[in-house]
Amino acid sequence: MADLFDVAAGALERRTGLGSLEARGTLRIALKAGGVAARGLSEPQLRAVLEKLMPHELEVRGLRDAEAICAAVIEDAQSEWADVASRRASDPDEIFRRMLDD
């Protein structure tokens, strides 16, 4: 079953014209810089990485209008990932945040 990483990498590939391998690799680099794991990626995590880190990664690769591309990728990923709201974050942050807020 495809996860949000696959969906976002597919959208990035379509919106940039990068090859599949390069799109996935670029997304992985941006996620790593943001301290986020590809497995179990959540929508808020993807949005933060695409908004704050990905534009730089795309500019480094010579792509113009990086911020617009990222906004489009977020939109594509959200529409393809329709059940995202029903998915509950189960990453360590979510678990330790519950203990923090108690």
Place this chain on the structure above:
Amino acid sequence: MESNAWLFQILSALVYATVGVRLLRMALRGRELPEGLLGSYFVLTGISYAAYQLPVILVVDTWYTPLAFAGRVIYDAGMLPFLLFLRLVFHRGDRWAGWLAAASGLLLAAGLLGGAAGGDYEGVSLDSTWFWLEWTGYTLPFAWLAWAAFSEHRQALRRVRIGLTRPLLANRYLLWAIFGAVQVAASVALIPMYADYARHGVYSAWSDALLGGLENLSLGMLWLVFFTPALYRRWIEGDPSARAEAH
């Protein structure tokens, strides 16, 4: 246990039990498995510490070995939910983590049962292979916690920079990593302590002091995690208005 060291052990038991009950209540309220597993670990550890100290407090020497064995069984049983917590929270879906948790659990069971079958009910015989199996079984999970929580702390610092994680949450991982590292140090400190006991029949004052110091450091970490003082919270979070501007 010499002098008034039992007082610190009872204090530890109370803190562990309090933290455990709090986590279990959270688990029941939200039907959350991770809190339930961690809460079970802390409650069982608290009961175990109390079992070890009961004969010392009541000054009934004949109870020492049976209650020490009961404390040992309860402590080892508490490590099982703790291992499941590590597997579930830090390595969900990683097959190797499942094997590591199972191996650690098997080491505990083998060490406990083998040691008891050989007549070592207190689990302090350094010349027994069973002791070392059990020692590895209860030390490994804390080394795992220290490593996993420190790795997560480093990742969380990156998430803080893009507004995904609160600084206080990133700091929590560091506190858990220190708690794990201190527990490993306490396990290592048991070795000269037991060696001393084998030679002289009593625990030396210095080994009691060392273990007590490490235990207090552990309690300090739990205090910061579960009863975070406002001053500490402000120090870690910094000025909220400045952070809002940065994001």
